Amino acid sequence: MKKQLCLSLVASSFLLADTDIEQLKIEMNKQQLIIEKLQEKIEKLAVAKKFEAPQIETFDQSKFMPDISLILDLSYVSRSKKDDEVAHLEVPGVVHGLLGSHSDGDVTHSTYNASNGFNLNYAELALSSSVDPYFTMDAIFHLSEHGFEIEEAFVTSTALGHGLRVKGGKFLSNFGYLNEKHHHAWSFSDMPLVYESFLGLHAINEIGAQLQWTAPTSTYLMFGAEVLQGENEQMFGNNTIGNTETPITKGSQAPSLFVGYIKSSIDIDDTTILGGLSYANGSSRVDHSQEEAPSAFSGDSSLYGVDLTIKHYFDSYSFLSWQSEWLMRDMDGIEYTLDPADISVVTATANLRKKQAGIYTQLEYGINKNFSAAIRYDTIYKNDVVESGVNMNEPDSLNGYSAMIEYKTSEFAKFRLQYNRNEALYNEDAIKQKIDTIIFQANIAIGAHGAHSF
């Protein structure tokens, strides 16, 4: 009897509990419905609000603002030679005044990190946006204490398809590996010796048009061709030199520089290999009439390039990268020696042929997200300058050694300590100079997030 009572009690309590739960469930469903209705109301209100918003600023165009970024590059330099002394040194047969500043007419040219002490290398202002469904436009301005320079300003097609892309405007040529990279994307604070000696600080940076085609293959294969104005002051050029009535040498028809290249890349696990072959050919008009021993050169020049980059990734942030480039140039033409007293007077002419070649090779270890370190070897190993059939016996062991360590506080701020040993420069008495340089560089970016290319 007792047992029965107990059981029924238990059972009824269960039943009670069940009905309780049922009731709770009904309650909850009601609540749920109320919540849903409220949510609907909120959503309607939000939509209504959205429609209201444009009325406040009907002509507001701020959404069309291009991506803007500003990159500041500062350095502190300590060099074993004084600035005045450095400005007069040359890489014999190749270039005058590689390091330091030098004046050319009214314009002052200076390389990065030119002076002992503090340098404001540039403030780079970059703007980028799509134009319409068919083009994007990019502009990169270099602002320095000496002025305003359009480093790049170009439009790029986006709608051609078939792997085709056309670029027009002023841009950095895609010759080789380093040529198209901006200073802040380099692994070192200065340019490799062979690049800066052959092509100058901005390398091949010209007004013109570029066509690139990526092949429809699973392996990356890209072909490119460029037609460029050809005004590189170190190697190419088409301007008349001297006065127009009785010129020292006549200009050539522009555009006068043509560039072609092929690039390919493969991946082996987490290692990427990227290689390229490049060729540039153009007319040369090199004006050295303002220099201490004035001269001018007129002829045709070819530049050959081979580049190879092997990059291995250990994880998301750590890598080992080996990057090398070989450049060879062949300049063929006439050298005019000018009278220092009157630079419109030619005192001598000679056939001049320059065959010069060099390499830079660098190894970089990205230790983690913050630290990386690199070493670089630079050389111009071939320097055949033949004037009227006579080999000038120019020195051909022109070397440079660099090492750097870099610290990033974030993706937007980079601090680099670099040491350079330059053994490529000669003074006026043809004596080789050894120059040690320590560069502390700060590269800071604000604004739009820059994406990295390989």
Next chain:
Amino acid sequence: MRFLLLLLPLSLFANLNIAVSYPYIGALTKSIGGENVEVVVLANGNWDPHFVVPKPSLISKVRNADGLIMNGGELEIGWLPPLIKKAGNPKTNVNAKTFLNLSNHISMIDKPQSVSRSGGDLHPEGNPHFNLDPNNILILANAIKEYLSTIDSKNSHVYEKNYVIFSDMWKKKIELWNEKMLSKKGVKVVQFHNILAYFNKAYKIENIATIEPLPGIPPSSKHTVDTIELIKKEQPCCILHDVYHSTKTAEFISEKTGIKIVLIPHDIGALESVEDLTSLFDYLTSAIK
């Protein structure tokens, strides 16, 4: 011979060739697309999704694609734009109808009130790691179904069918995971970077601290000391650590507080046993013991 094969156009092999940024999108697209769709995944699942190496081979993958699906929310901002630019493929341009930005279909959380880089590498649109809430996977599957049906309307019935199969399966899984996580409600955790924001929200797990002081800013000693104090006070269960950041700081914190470190996958392939979407969430829902 192998080289010749490599040179063959990819389009010969499949109906639609869709490039996707991350492995989870690849798996989802494959589930909905079935045999009609060939999927090319651009990023590795075991590396930091913010920092993907823009290898030139990826340019070819984008160049040859019939469409592109990305996560969005600025997760790809550091690597995808130059690939799209260099590929010169109208089908992968941002405004093409063959381009899908999944973040447009999700209401993102943790949208910063004010955007300044003094607050670290912020995502102005909110936390982009929304793929780690299994409920969002359903929304994304639907978005991908709609996308595939639009660009390949003659096969829309296939995508509809595959979607129904997938969502039925997934809903059952969600129930299982909900059950599994019921007892974990209110549990406190620490992370390196807040990649589990959506997962934690779904299961009412409380993230009390991140080892990085601000998004994208590596650990500082002061912040680490503060975190240790907080852990001692709040007694979280564990450090749920992503696989791509170094666990050095986490180990130090663990040494000082005795807190457990659990490696958690953020995508397919992050850990060896995480081979598909289901195992990703099986793993995540088993992470807190």
